[in-house]
Amino acid sequence: MKKIYTIKGMHCNSCSLLVTDALKELGVKSAKVSYEKGEATVEFDESKLDSKKIINEIKKAGYKAEELIEGKKKGLFGIFK
Numbered sequence: 001m002k003k004i005y006t007i008k009g010m011h012c013n014s015c016s017l018l019v020t021d022a023l024k025e026l027g028v029k030s031a032k033v034s035y036e037k038g039e040a041t042v043e044f045d046e047s048k049l050d051s052k053k054i055i056n057e058i059k060k061a062g063y064k065a066e067e068l069i070e071g072k073k074k075g076l077f078g079i080f081k
Helices: 013-026 051-060
Strands: 002-008 030-034 039-043 064-069 072-075 078-080
Touching: 002 051, 013 030, 013 039, 013 051, 051 064
Parallel strands: none
Antiparallel strands: 002 039, 002 064, 030 039, 064 072, 072 078
16 A cells, blocks of 8 residues: 655655654555655555554654645544645
8 A cells, every 4th residue: 555644844854764764664665755845655565554553653753744635634633634
């Protein structure tokens, strides 16, 4: 499964590398993180991971993340416009 997450709090390329490393340690198949866009495109096995785990891992790395769903953001507590 491939999903896009918005990430707030990244200031440079090192921030995107920190998020990428954290996601790879979590066990995602691939992660493309862009601090310029404030986004991460993450491919993962949905039988092993879910969005909550991915969002929590990004949070542990020191950033705020929400799943992007058809132009809307989905956080841990629901969907927002």
